[in-house]
């Protein structure tokens with residue numbers, strides 16, 4: 001069940017609107033900077049709709065090359081192109097009766113946009129190389145971290161499709177515009193990651209909280225979640241202190257770097273972590289999953305128990321309780 005944590009009045013109104021429009025079949029366009037919770041909002045819409053018992057299919061338009069995106073969305077028949085050795089249903093067919101999330105729609109090629117518009121208007125998809133259209137009943141939710149109206153003005157997004165998608169618009173404010181959310185989100189993530197990592201943290205120091213509240217959060221809630229997760233894993237004390245927080249410097253000085261955030265979103269990579277950090281995180285998570293059983297953890301990670309033991313002992317020397 002999707003839970004959107006907030007104490008912000010605008011956010012509450014958005015959530016209420018999302019739940020109300022969920023009941024209809026209206027297309028929903030969710031806008032907002034990277035990490036503001038667009039996918040979360042999309043799941044909320046699906047869960048509160050009459051389609052909640054059916055599938056929720058998501059596809060990231062930015063992550064998939066154009067020709068692949070086309071066959072992923074619309075499916076293909078055997079022999080439609082070299083390599084199409086058997087036929088395959090597209091995401092529209094998979095989502096039949098349910099919801100299809102088109103994540104980062106602004107990145108969709110203009111030619112595909114035309115095809116998408118046809119599907120929305122006619123309620124039918126044509127598989128690549130297919131002979132007859134297939135009827136589909138799909139609720140569409142699109143998200144974007146760019147201003148789609150700007151994209152229309154620049155000519156990179158079809159105006160007719162924009163109006164089709166923008167029946168209901170939910171624009172999520174960036175985290176820096178709802179500073180009141182920083183504390184409850186930070187505490188929420190602290191308790192989530194404390195229990196996940198077998199730690200018992202009791203709070204966040206006043207100084208640490210002040211720092212969090214003055215940060216510009218170019219990566220929004222996703223960035224806050226990562227910062228808290230990391231501090232939970234590395235802190236030596238019972239509360240998160242200022243020294244436990246690793247915030248990106250450019251953002252700390254208040255310089256907003258939306259481009260960097262978008263780059264992270266596009267590539268799935270958040271800078272600021274070393275391979276050691278990631279390895280430690282994975283090992284501690286796996287250990288937690290296996291309830292502290294080292295034999296099982298080592299086997300699952302494909303390393304020797306001796307290697308695991310050495311790494312855990314390194315972490316203990318760093319002051320991380322394992």
Ligand SMILES: Nc1ncnc2c1ncn2[C@@H]1O[C@H](COP(=O)(O)OP(=O)(O)O)[C@@H](O)[C@H]1O
Nearest residue numbers: 003004005033034035036037038039040221222
């Ligand atoms: N209000 C919120 N309450 C709890 N978790 C949130 C909230 N907003 C965002 N998140 C979390 O932050 C991360 C990024 O959210 P996501 O929906 O993927 O953002 P976007 O799609 O806008 O980039 C996810 O882990 C999500 O669960």
Ligand SMILES: [Mg+2]
Nearest residue numbers: 035038039103
């Ligand atoms: Mg997203």
